[in-house]
Amino acid sequence: MFSSISGQLSNMFRRSSFRPEDNNVNVNTPINFIRSTESCKGEGVPVYGGKDFYLSPREAQDVDNYLRILEKKKQMEPDFLRGRAVEPRMRELLVDWVLNVCAVQIKCSQEAWTLTINLTDRCCVLMDVNKSNYQLIAVTCLYIALKYEEVVVPHIKDIAYFGGRQCTSENVLATELQVLKALKFNLHFAYPCHFLRKLRxxxxxxxxxxxxxxxxxxxxxxxxxIVYHTSQWLPSELAVGSYSLSCFVLGVTFNDYLFKASNKTAAEIEKLAVGVAAAVMRVRKSGQCKSVAQKYRNSSIIHNYNNIQQTLIKFMEKSKPALSSTIC
Structure with missing residues (x-):
């Protein structure tokens, strides 16, 4: 699968000579990121909603439009930790720890752990967060996220246990009120998994x-x-970058329907893919951020992680230096 990587990389983001008759398909799509509509004949045009979905296609599209408005409304300011007590490296370690608690210890949903990070990041901006209370804030946000997203919520004593001596049940309850007031009880966010499911x-x-x-x-x-730079992206951007990079690594074509669903140009998809690749390599090289590997340890993907790493290294080497230099 990885033997033809060099040949693929040389053409990956070259404009295709294919000119689709469908005016809704972007003609500037990278040649290795798209297949012609001829290869899709007989498969039927995919529809988002209906069939196995709980929503009709029209309702599903309304939800998608709302999430895209919501993500822009809730987007963090660029470099939101600048001048604050919490540093980007400290944040990466804490987010990795939260992922370990959510995915390995509690085994909660993707929505719950993502909401935990969203709430914690906003607390760093809206509250007086420092090294001494950062973990307490994160545990409190986890408790709030579990109550918001999960059906069955662990007891508060079990949640406080993960935070060590500082995170007693009383401290978590007291901090919970402070967090909710700072957030004005606004807990609704768009997550990358929402957009990944649409791309799927x-x-x-x-x-x-x-x-x-x-x-x-x-x-x-x-x-x-986990990585500070890419965590500031819109959830839809992180989803598109992750899905397009996944397609490339596994040798799967990013077809014209995916390209249309992404709402991105070829240059934008390229930049997002490079950014995600750099984030993955940063987590991989970090000796302290190991929770991602632990979360997916039972997946067949993790067994090929070394091959994936080599693919990403070659991908980064062939990428534009101007793009690579802006990541992390």
């Missing part, structure tokens, strides 16, 4: 390939949430 619906792949691409994209998105 447009993949037009066999069931096994769809699962592999989605699982690897989820791993990449988790790395993007």
């Amino acid at each position: 619906a447009f993949a037009q792949l066999p069931s096994d390939d769809t699962k592999k691409v989605y699982a690897l994209a989820q791993l990449f998105a988790d790395c993007g949430m």
